[in-house]
Amino acid sequence: MIPDLAQEGAAVEKEWVPESQAPVVMFNNVGKTYGRYQAIGGISLALSGGVTGILGLNGAGKSTLFKLLMGKLRPTQGEVRLFGTNPWKNPAPYARVGYVPENENMHDWMTAFEFVSTFARLHGLTRDEAKNEAERVLEFVGLSDVMHKKIGRYSKGMRQRAKIAHALVNDPDLIILDEPLQGCDPLARTTIMNVIRELGRMGRTVLLSSHILSEIERITEQIVILHQGRLLAIGNLHAIREQLDNIPHTIEIECDDAKALARDVLNLEVVHGLQFPSSSKLKIFTHHLGEFHQRLPKIIVDNEHNVMAINNPDDDLQSILKYLTGGVR
Amino acid sequence: MSKKERGETIWTSLDRKATAIAEFTMRQYRTRLSTWVVLGVGFLAISVVLLFYIDAMNTEIEAIDNDGDSVDWDGDGYVNGQEFKYGTDPLDIDSHPGLLDPSIEPEPASMYINEDDYDWDYSDASLISTGYDDDGDCRESQLLPSAQDGNSDGTPCNIILIYNAATDTYLIYADPNVDEDPDEDRYGKEAQHRAFILGVGKLGFVFLLSIFIPLFLATGLIRDEMTSGTMQYMTAKPIARGEIFLYRMLGYLAIVWPYLLVVCSILAIVSGFMGPGDQFFRFADLGVWFSILIAALLATLVYGMLFASLGVLWKYGIILALPIAAWELGMALLSMSVPDSSFLRMSIVGWSMSIIDSAAYLVWPDMDMFTAAGAWAGGSGEASIFFGTGNALPGYRALEWAQSDIGLGMGPYATTIVSMVVLLCQAAFFWFIGQLIFKSKEIV
Numbered sequence: 001m002i003p004d005l006a007q008e009g010a011a012v013e014k015e016w017v018p019e020s021q022a023p024v025v026m027f028n029n030v031g032k033t034y035g036r037y038q039a040i041g042g043i044s045l046a047l048s049g050g051v052t053g054i055l056g057l058n059g060a061g062k063s064t065l066f067k068l069l070m071g072k073l074r075p076t077q078g079e080v081r082l083f084g085t086n087p088w089k090n091p092a093p094y095a096r097v098g099y100v101p102e103n104e105n106m107h108d109w110m111t112a113f114e115f116v117s118t119f120a121r122l123h124g125l126t127r128d129e130a131k132n133e134a135e136r137v138l139e140f141v142g143l144s145d146v147m148h149k150k151i152g153r154y155s156k157g158m159r160q161r162a163k164i165a166h167a168l169v170n171d172p173d174l175i176i177l178d179e180p181l182q183g184c185d186p187l188a189r190t191t192i193m194n195v196i197r198e199l200g201r202m203g204r205t206v207l208l209s210s211h212i213l214s215e216i217e218r219i220t221e222q223i224v225i226l227h228q229g230r231l232l233a234i235g236n237l238h239a240i241r242e243q244l245d246n247i248p249h250t251i252e253i254e255c256d257d258a259k260a261l262a263r264d265v266l267n268l269e270v271v272h273g274l275q276f277p278s279s280s281k282l283k284i285f286t287h288h289l290g291e292f293h294q295r296l297p298k299i300i301v302d303n304e305h306n307v308m309a310i311n312n313p314d315d316d317l318q319s320i321l322k323y324l325t326g327g328v329r
Numbered sequence: 330m331s332k333k334e335r336g337e338t339i340w341t342s343l344d345r346k347a348t349a350i351a352e353f354t355m356r357q358y359r360t361r362l363s364t365w366v367v368l369g370v371g372f373l374a375i376s377v378v379l380l381f382y383i384d385a386m387n388t389e390i391e392a393i394d395n396d397g398d399s400v401d402w403d404g405d406g407y408v409n410g411q412e413f414k415y416g417t418d419p420l421d422i423d424s425h426p427g428l429l430d431p432s433i434e435p436e437p438a439s440m441y442i443n444e445d446d447y448d449w450d451y452s453d454a455s456l457i458s459t460g461y462d463d464d465g466d467c468r469e470s471q472l473l474p475s476a477q478d479g480n481s482d483g484t485p486c487n488i489i490l491i492y493n494a495a496t497d498t499y500l501i502y503a504d505p506n507v508d509e510d511p512d513e514d515r516y517g518k519e520a521q522h523r524a525f526i527l528g529v530g531k532l533g534f535v536f537l538l539s540i541f542i543p544l545f546l547a548t549g550l551i552r553d554e555m556t557s558g559t560m561q562y563m564t565a566k567p568i569a570r571g572e573i574f575l576y577r578m579l580g581y582l583a584i585v586w587p588y589l590l591v592v593c594s595i596l597a598i599v600s601g602f603m604g605p606g607d608q609f610f611r612f613a614d615l616g617v618w619f620s621i622l623i624a625a626l627l628a629t630l631v632y633g634m635l636f637a638s639l640g641v642l643w644k645y646g647i648i649l650a651l652p653i654a655a656w657e658l659g660m661a662l663l664s665m666s667v668p669d670s671s672f673l674r675m676s677i678v679g680w681s682m683s684i685i686d687s688a689a690y691l692v693w694p695d696m697d698m699f700t701a702a703g704a705w706a707g708g709s710g711e712a713s714i715f716f717g718t719g720n721a722l723p724g725y726r727a728l729e730w731a732q733s734d735i736g737l738g739m740g741p742y743a744t745t746i747v748s749m750v751v752l753l754c755q756a757a758f759f760w761f762i763g764q765l766i767f768k769s770k771e772i773v
Contacts, residue, residue, distance in 0.1 A: 016567075070565055072772040095567040103558035109360040121349035122566035130349075166562065 016092030022084025023048045024174050024205045025069060030078035032064050039064040040229040042078070047207070051200035053216035053237075054209040056226035057321070062209035063102050065226070066178050069207075070099050082174075095123060098167030102178035102209075104159070108152030112143055112162040115151060120169040130169075137165040142191050157188020164195060175199055177208040181215050193219055213237075213320065225324065232324050238290065240320070248272070249289040254308040258282040261307075264299050268292065280308075346568055347576045354580020358546065367545045368588055371538050375592055378533060379599060382525045386603045390517040390723050392443045395707040396509040398466075399441035410441035410464075416471045446512040447702055449488075451695030460488030460508045467506040479504045490698065497734060499701035509707040513723050518605035520703055520724025523696075526600060526614060527689060527731035530621035534593065535681045536661045539628035540654050542585055547633035548647045550577050551767060552640035560772055571764035574641075578633060578760070585629050593622045613692050620688030620745070624681040627752040631677045634756050638763030641770060668736030677755060679736075680748045686733055687741035687748075700729055 023046040031041045040061035056062045067073040068080050071087035071094075080086065082093040107115055117127075117134035125133060138147045141161040146154070151162060160180060167175060177196065181189050196219050199206050210216050216223060217237060225232040225240075233240050255261050261282055262274050270292050273285035286292045289312075300307055358364045394400070398410030407417070407425040415433060418424040426433035448461040462468050467477055467486040477485035480502035488503040503509075551574060554560040563573055597618035604611045635653070640646035660676035668686065673679025689696065703725030737744045 067771075067773070070561075072561065072564060074771060091564075091567050091569055093567070094565055097565070099561070099565040101558070101561040101565070103561055105557045105559050107357070107559060107562075109357070118349055118353050119562055119566060121345050122563070122568050124345055124567075126345060167565075 016085070016090070016095065022081060024083060025207065026079075026081040026084075027065070027068075028079045028081070030068060030075045030080055032061075032068060032073060033076045038229050040068075040226070043226075043229075043231050044078075045224065045231060045234065047205065049203070049205050050222055051196065051206040051208070051220040053220050053223045054207060054226060055211070055213060055216055055223050056209070057211055057318075059228075060211075060226040061229040062211075062226055063178055064229075066099070066101075066176050066207070066209065069176065070094070070097070095170065096173045098170065098172035098175045100160075100163045100167045100175075100177040100180055102182070104156075104183075106151050106159055106163070108150065111148050111150055112138060112154070112158075112165065113147040115162060116147075116166045116169055119166050123170040125169075133169045134165075137168045138162075140168065141165045141195055155185070155188070157184040157191070160184055160188065160192060161195075164192065168199075172204065174205045175207070177206070179209055179211075181210060181212070189215070225320070227321055227325065232321070240324075248285045248287055249292075249312065251284045251286065251289075251292065252277075252309075252311040253282045253284065254280060254311075255282065256280065256306040260303070261300075261305050264303050264305070265296070268295055268299075270295075346572065347579060350563070350573060350576035351579035351583060354550075354577045355583045358580065358584045364546060364584065367542060368584075371542060371588075372592060374537060375529065375533050375596065378525075378529050379596060382521075382529075382600065383603055385521050385525075386518065386605070390514040393513050393720075394442045394510065395709045395720070396445075396506070398510070399438040401438075406435045408436070408438050408441050410444070410466065411436050413466060413470065441510075443510055443512045445506070445508055445510045445707070446515065447508050447707075449508070449698065449702060451698050451702075457489050457491060458482065458484060458487050459490060460486075460503065462486045462504075462507045464506075464510075466509075467504055470506065472505065477504060490701070492697075497697065499698055501701060501705045503705075503708060511702075511707045511722065515605070516703060516725075517723035520699075520722070520728040522600065522604045523689075523693060524724060524727035524731040526617055526621075527685065528727070529596065530617065530624070530685050531665065531682050531731065532661065534589070534621050534625040535628050535685065536658065536678055538589065538592070539625050539681070540632055540657055540678075542588075543629055543632035543636045544647065544650055544654060546585065547578075547581055548636040548640040548650055550581055550633070550637040550640060551763075552637075552644065552646060555641070555770070555772055556644065558772075564772055570767045571760075574637070574764045574767050575760060578630075578637065581633055581637075582630065585633070586626055589622060589625050589629065593618060593625065616692040617685065617688045620685050623749070624684040627684075627749060627756075628677060628681040631752055631756045631759065634759035634763060635677075638759050638766060641763055641767045664736065665730065665733050668733040669738065670736070673736065677752070680751050680755075682733075683735060683737055683748045684745050686735050687744040689732065690735055690741045696732060700725065700732065703728065 025045070025047040027043050027045040030043045032039045043065070054062050054065065064073065068075055069082055069087060071091060074088045080088070083096060085093045087093060110118070113134055116138060117130040120130035120133050121127065135144065135147075138144050141164050143158060143161050143165060146158065151159060154162065160183075164177065164180065167177075180192055180196070184192065193215075196206055196208060200220065208216070208219070221237045222235070223237045223240070224234045253261065258276055258278075258280055262276070265271050265284060266274065270286045270288040271284055272287065275283035275285075277283060284292070296310075299305075398413065399408050401408045402419050403422045403425075405422045405425040405427075407427065409419040411433075412419040412425060415426040415429060417426055417429075427435065444464040445462065445466070448463065449459045470477070474485060480487075480489050482489050486504050486507050488501060488507055491500045491502070493500055551560070554563070564570065597615060601610045601612070601614055604614065636646065636650045639649045643649060657676055657678045660673055661678045661682065663670055664673050664679045664682045668683070693699070703722040706720055706722045706725075709720045735741060735744050737747065739747065
């Protein structure tokens with residue numbers, strides 16, 4: 001075997017062709033056990049397009065799911081398909097995937113530019129192409145002014161963005177982000193969220209995991225909830241909430257005059273209880289969250305209430321999980 | 330643009346991925362302190378040996394009177410050698426050349442030390458008649474002609490060498506007082522020089538550097554990144570794990586091979602200028618140095634593949650590597666004493682060393698005769714009633730230890746080629762095993 005130095009050879013590279021009908025991501029009754037510990041069990045799921053949030057507490061199996069998808073782990077049962085291909089056997093589909101691992105260790109001795117351009121070359125780019133691409137994606141995540149500094153001197157948010165940049169360098173169709181917002185300051189969070197939303201708008205399939213519902217909520221409504229390695233719910237976040245109407249939801253409103261607001265909302269049929277934690281706070285109990293949220297703005301505008309904040313304090317992951325698993329409130 | 334239009338072939342993309350990972354690995358090594366510590370310690374160890382060598386080359390080896398003719402047994406002022414020459418009795422104080430007519434002045438004892446050096450043509454291994462009686466104590470002695478031809482070959486005052494194929498040694502039959510007092514410094518320097526090259530090549534390069542550098546640098550080649558989790562980035566790219574293993578190895582070799590080249594060149598240059606002989610530089614020795622370099626390059630490749638595979642196999646792969654290193658040490662010593670042992674075929678070091686032995690055989694074809702001469706030491710090396718169990722010339726023992734025959738039972742060229750092919754096959758085998766293990770490993 002002599003290298004084709006002149007690059008004239010007619011060797012036809014067998015290109016990997018994705019199955020056209022296959023979903024981007026497919027899990028068919030997938031289980032993964034470590035010894036006697038079951039990380040995930042019997043998950044079936046198919047996703048194509050859009051931004052999907054994988055929600056779950058720590059240890060729910062989010063990272064395991066991603067690692068199975070990226071061929072890092074071998075499923076104990078069932079089958080995993082990435083663009084219709086088994087990722088444990090064949091790394092070819094990664095040409096269309098960008099993966100941001102949860103692991104915080106990085107090559108601290110490199111600059112972000114070197115990091116991104118070096119790994120870009122593993123997609124088969126030339127040195128020059130890789131450099132151009134690296135500049136483009138680092139600009140996209142907002143690191144172009146610091147890209148020639150060592151990663152070891154970066155803040156957590158910058159490291160996270162460098163990881164995202166390295167995953168975008170091949171212009172992937174599927175982007176997998178494992179806890180991309182963890183440990184980031186509010187500014188970095190906002191930047192990263194914007195980047196992810198932008199990717200969604202560009203028509204990419206994005207999978208991201210988090211254990212904080214409010215983070216996911218700001219990015220997407222399409223969610224998958226994992227709990228103790230099982231698929232608990234899948235679909236629109238608010239639709240899931242709406243199905244849980246037999247249990248009252250709580251809405252907390254901060255305003256100038258809580259009593260005046262209370263008077264106005266009591267007229268609504270959907271409201272069945274009120275509480276005054278302080279003079280400027282009002283807690284409202286309702287069975288129909290969606291309907292209430294539809295009517296609330298009109299009440300506020302018509303009666304000229306000065307509202308500072310509207311919170312759904314129990315609309316967090318813990319409480320959703322409690323509802324879904326039938327836990328007692 | 331499609332890949333075809335950009336002139337893509339399988340080689341261009343291979344080149345991109347291979348060089349990207351190799352360069353990455355190389356830079357990663359360069360940023361680690363441990364790399365420099367390991368390479369620095371290796372260089373220091375070799376430098377210490379080099380210093381001993383330089384010291385030895387600059388120290389005159391003390392001349393020894395191998396035949397004992399510089400002493401004056403009877404104390405009459407005339408040393409035995411002078412008394413033999415003039416036929417007087419060395420044991421009788423009243424018999425010495427001063428009483429002859431005309432009277433002879435006593436000569437200094439130093440004239441009878443190293444006065445009859447070897448006149449052998451080592452380069453002709455088939456030569457059986459050699460030696461010349463420089464000081465005339467055979468040719469001009471009062472001995473009967475029959476006594477002057479003690480080995481009965483018809484030529485008086487010579488030495489005949491007979492090669493004994495069974496023991497691979499030379500039998501030496503010398504006429505009396507021929508080449509009986511060789512120059513220790515001349516022989517010893519040459520022997521020490523060769524012993525240094527072979528010893529440092531075999532134990533210094535092929536054993537010490539070629540095992541310990543891979544042990545510390547290659548065992549973590551894949552493992553370190555699996556442990557720290559940074560392997561996640563590389564394995565998320567469209568590249569097979571077997572390729573990652575191979576290209577990481579290229580990065581390791583890009584550090585280790587130039588290092589070996591530099592260290593080996595330093596030693597070759599220093600010993601070429603410092604070595605004994607009249608020539609300006611010992612160019613012929615470069616052949617042996619080149620074989621040492623080739624052997625070390627191949628050994629670091631094979632050990633690198635092996636230890637990297639052990640690292641992938643188990644987090645504490647270095648513990649698995651240690652018994653292998655111990656086995657290889659045993660094999661290294663075995664190859665220097667029993668080069669044809671079949672155990673050596675189950676080692677890496679044995680094959681590497683036979684490359685050096687082959688080159689030494691080609692560069693120094695006189696080796697067997699040269700060592701035979703050192704062992705014989707003008708006759709005093711043989712067990713005798715006067716000198717006990719033999720006094721070999723200085724440097725002989727070191728050379729005898731460092732030098733060994735080609736153990737494969739083939740010619741030097743065939744041995745070199747076979748050994749290199751075997752080492753390359755070993756490397757390929759360990760790579761294959763290593764990447765199989767790597768493929769089956771889950772990266773958590």
